[in-house]
Amino acid sequence: MNNRSAVLILSYMVISVLTILGAAFFTGSISESRTAKHYCDSTRAFWAAEAGLAEAYQNWINGNAQPAGQVDFGSGAYSIDSSNMPDVEVSGTFSGAQRNVRASFVRVPLAFDNTLSVGRNLSLSGLLARIEVYDKTRISGAYSKSLGTSDWFEDKQVGVSQDNTTIRIPDYNNNGVSDEFGDFVQFGRKAVQDYSADEIVYIQNNGTVNIFPNQALVGKKVIFVEGAAPGQGNVNIFFDATWQDNQDITVIATGTVSYVQPLQFQSNARLSTFSWGDYNEAAIFRSEHESVVYTHEDANFIDILDWGSTTGNIIANRDVSLREVLTYEKYFFSDRARNGDLPPGLKWLPGAGTTGFTHLADWEED
Amino acid sequence: MKKQQFIITVLFVFTAVIIIASIYQAKGIGRVSVTVAPQPQKAGIVLENQELAVSQPEDYGMVVTDNGDLSINQEYWDGIISEKVKQFKSQLSEQDIKKVREKIAEDPAKTQEKLKQIEQEVKKCQAVLDKDPDNQEAREKLQNLFIIRSIGKELP
Numbered sequence: 001m002n003n004r005s006a007v008l009i010l011s012y013m014v015i016s017v018l019t020i021l022g023a024a025f026f027t028g029s030i031s032e033s034r035t036a037k038h039y040c041d042s043t044r045a046f047w048a049a050e051a052g053l054a055e056a057y058q059n060w061i062n063g064n065a066q067p068a069g070q071v072d073f074g075s076g077a078y079s080i081d082s083s084n085m086p087d088v089e090v091s092g093t094f095s096g097a098q099r100n101v102r103a104s105f106v107r108v109p110l111a112f113d114n115t116l117s118v119g120r121n122l123s124l125s126g127l128l129a130r131i132e133v134y135d136k137t138r139i140s141g142a143y144s145k146s147l148g149t150s151d152w153f154e155d156k157q158v159g160v161s162q163d164n165t166t167i168r169i170p171d172y173n174n175n176g177v178s179d180e181f182g183d184f185v186q187f188g189r190k191a192v193q194d195y196s197a198d199e200i201v202y203i204q205n206n207g208t209v210n211i212f213p214n215q216a217l218v219g220k221k222v223i224f225v226e227g228a229a230p231g232q233g234n235v236n237i238f239f240d241a242t243w244q245d246n247q248d249i250t251v252i253a254t255g256t257v258s259y260v261q262p263l264q265f266q267s268n269a270r271l272s273t274f275s276w277g278d279y280n281e282a283a284i285f286r287s288e289h290e291s292v293v294y295t296h297e298d299a300n301f302i303d304i305l306d307w308g309s310t311t312g313n314i315i316a317n318r319d320v321s322l323r324e325v326l327t328y329e330k331y332f333f334s335d336r337a338r339n340g341d342l343p344p345g346l347k348w349l350p351g352a353g354t355t356g357f358t359h360l361a362d363w364e365e366d
Numbered sequence: 367m368k369k370q371q372f373i374i375t376v377l378f379v380f381t382a383v384i385i386i387a388s389i390y391q392a393k394g395i396g397r398v399s400v401t402v403a404p405q406p407q408k409a410g411i412v413l414e415n416q417e418l419a420v421s422q423p424e425d426y427g428m429v430v431t432d433n434g435d436l437s438i439n440q441e442y443w444d445g446i447i448s449e450k451v452k453q454f455k456s457q458l459s460e461q462d463i464k465k466v467r468e469k470i471a472e473d474p475a476k477t478q479e480k481l482k483q484i485e486q487e488v489k490k491c492q493a494v495l496d497k498d499p500d501n502q503e504a505r506e507k508l509q510n511l512f513i514i515r516s517i518g519k520e521l522p
Contacts, residue, residue, distance in 0.1 A: 005370055012374075189418060201421045207432045208506075210513070212450040214427030236510060238450075238517065258510055260517075282514070 041097035044076055046365075049092025049101045052078030056088050060105045061358050086347055089366065100366035106347045107356035108338055110164045111315045112292075114138045115333040119166040119317040124149050131322055135333030140165045141319075163355055166317040167294060172348075181230050181254070184276045184296065188224040188252045191345030195221045206232040211251070213238075220249055221344040227254040230276060236260065237271070245269060250344045256280060257295070270312075270336075272343035279316065290334060292343050301329075313337055427453065431509065440512050447516035481518050487511055 051073050059066050060082075070077045076094035089102040111117035114136040121141035124131060130150045137156040145151060171178040172186030192200040199221040203209060206227045211217075227233025234255035247269045251257060256277035272292035273279060279295035291312040293299060299316035301323065309330040314320070322329075337343065340359035347361060423430050429446055455463065488511045494504040 009373065192418060197419060201426055202418050203423050203428075204420050205423065205430055207430050208509075209423055210429040210431065212427050212429065213453065216426045234506075236513070238513065260510065260514060282510070 038097065041095045042099060044074075044094035045092040045097040046099040046101070047092070048073045048076040048078045048094055049090045049099050052080055052090035052092060053088070053101055053103060056080045056082060056090060057103075057105060057360055060088075087362075101363065102366055103363040104347050104361045106340065106342065106359045106361050108340065108342065108359060109167045109315075109349070109356050111138075111167055112313050112338045112357070114165070114315075115313065115331050116320065117165040117313070117315040118320045119162055120319045122320045122322075124151055124322045131329050131331070133331045138165050162317075165315070167315060167349060168317075169296070169349070179296075181276060185226060185254060187348050188226060188254070188274075188345075190348045191250070191252055192222050192224045194345060194348070200224070202226070204233075208234040208236060208255070209253075210236045211238065217249075218247065222250050222252065224252045225254065231255055234258070234277070235273075235275075237273075248272075248344060250274065250346070252345060253277070258282070259291075270343065272312075272346070274345070274349065292334075292337055292346070294349070440515065443509075443512045443516045444519065447513065447520055451517070451520040484511060484515050484518060488515065 052071065055071075056066055058064075066080045066082045070079045070093075073092075076092060078090055078092045081089045081091070086104045086106055087102060088105055089100060091098060091100045116122070116133055116137040116139075118137075118139040118141065122137075122139045122143045124143075124145040130152075132152045133156070134154050137153050138160045139156070139158045140160055140162045141158070143156065143158055168179040169183040169187055171180075171183055172190065173180070173182040175182065192202050199219065201217070201220055201223040203223070203225045204227075205225060206229075209225050211223070217223075223235075225233045225235050232255055233253050234257075235251055235253040236258045237251060238260050245268055249270070250272040252274045254276045256279070257273045257275040258280040259271075259273060260282050268290075270290045270292070272294075274294045276296045278297045279293055279299045281293075281299075281301045288309050289311070291310055291314075293312070293314045293316075295316050295318075297316070298318045299314060299320045301321070309332060311332040312334045314331070337346065338357055340357075340361055342361065427450070488508065491504050491508040491511060494501055495508065498504070
């Protein structure tokens with residue numbers, strides 16, 4: 001092999017390496033370009049979906065129908081699926097890329113603007129008892145109190161519209177009539193379907209279910225006790241202290257809910273109750289708790305043994321009676337629900353209607 | 367001359383293999399999917415026709431009774447509550463138990479007075495049931511009072 005041959009081979013090797021590098025850079029460049037385009041298209045599709053969600057929310061607030069099919073938006077498009085209200089899903093597309101976003105459109109009833117909402121009459125009876133209610137008390141009927149009791153209301157109005165004091169159950173069983181027992185059952189089922197299996201307890205029982213402390217209840221979001229008919233599926237709750245710090249749990253019952261608080265001390269936990277039947281509360285020692293209470297019937301506070309306070313919202317579609325003996329009870333307002341921080345399952349309660357505080361909740365990308 | 371041809375052939379084969387391999391690798395890079403945004407967990411969405419699994423109350427330490435069943439007496443609840451309170455205490459930390467004791471100790475006289483009121487309420491209910499044994503409201507109230515009384519006995 002002479003020098004010329006060696007140079008030829010060396011040159012060939014250099015050319016080969018440069019060719020390889022060139023090919024690699026070329027293909028890499030094409031790949032990067034494709035990735036950038038995909039990213040760009042995907043981002044545009046996302047913002048098209050967001051634009052669709054914004055339009056859907058505005059349509060819902062204003063009572064307008066949602067557009068059917070695809071709606072052109074710039075060079076892309078979006079489509080709105082509102083068939084499963086209050087959950088709405090919007091799909092955005094741009095040049096072959098697709099992104100989906102979904103959210104819940106929630107209309108928090110006006111009753112959640114009050115500390116105490118009474119659909120009919122409020123009565124205070126008892127002996128050596130005093131109650132103090134902070135923020136708004138709204139009563140659709142009248143207020144009465146017996147001798148031996150004293151009261152203080154920061155802002156009390158009687159004779160107000162039931163739109164401000166009650167919540168009616170939407171026609172969830174689709175029989176053309178709302179606010180029936182069957183609608184409430186469907187509401188409860190929707191509430192538990194909203195969560196994963198390990199976050200719910202769904203019980204079918206026509207008797208009374210007594211709930212005591214149990215480690216298995218830690219982390220639960222909704223407990224639904226379903227009876228076959230009104231007056232069945234009662235719940236007694238004892239020892240609110242079972243639940244851990246910051247737990248937010250809702251108990252739904254087709255019967256009555258009786259909440260006995262022997263010693264409530266997890267003041268940063270929230271227990272909400274929703275019942276088709278009466279709500280009865282008997283606090284037997286000092287108790288301070290945050291609670292959202294809704295009953296389709298009467299709420300009875302039998303605070304014969306209490307000197308604590310309740311923070312939250314109490315909503316009774318019918319009467320509220322405060323039977324206090326040797327009691328000094330305070331009721332404070334919580335604006336959490338009003339501002340959209342709803343207890344688990346509550347988004348299914350307001351449903352239809354045109355009044356209330358509108359919120360977009362549970363946003364997520366699919 | 368044959369030696370030169372052999373070397374050149376080897377170099378050709380080597381180069382061809384490198385080129386094919388690099389192109390193949392570059393195509394592979396192009397196939398890598400790009401995640402443009404974090405994918406959140408699905409939550410809070412109702413699935414149509416989703417079957418609900420019915421839970422057993424006993425699995426969660428719940429006790430089921432018939433509404434206002436008079437055959438369930440104080441002794442029954444004493445046994446149940448004693449067991450429940452034992453479980454409850456075992457789940458509490460020392461700090462939690464201290465909190466409970468502090469609550470009760472805030473006003474022991476009031477606590478005793480209120481325990482007496484439970485007795486008065488039980489008597490009232492029993493008087494109602496003596497006259498009207500079918501009074502459902504009194505039956506249910508009596509059951510709750512039995513439970514409250516059992517809890518009072520078990521307080522630390």
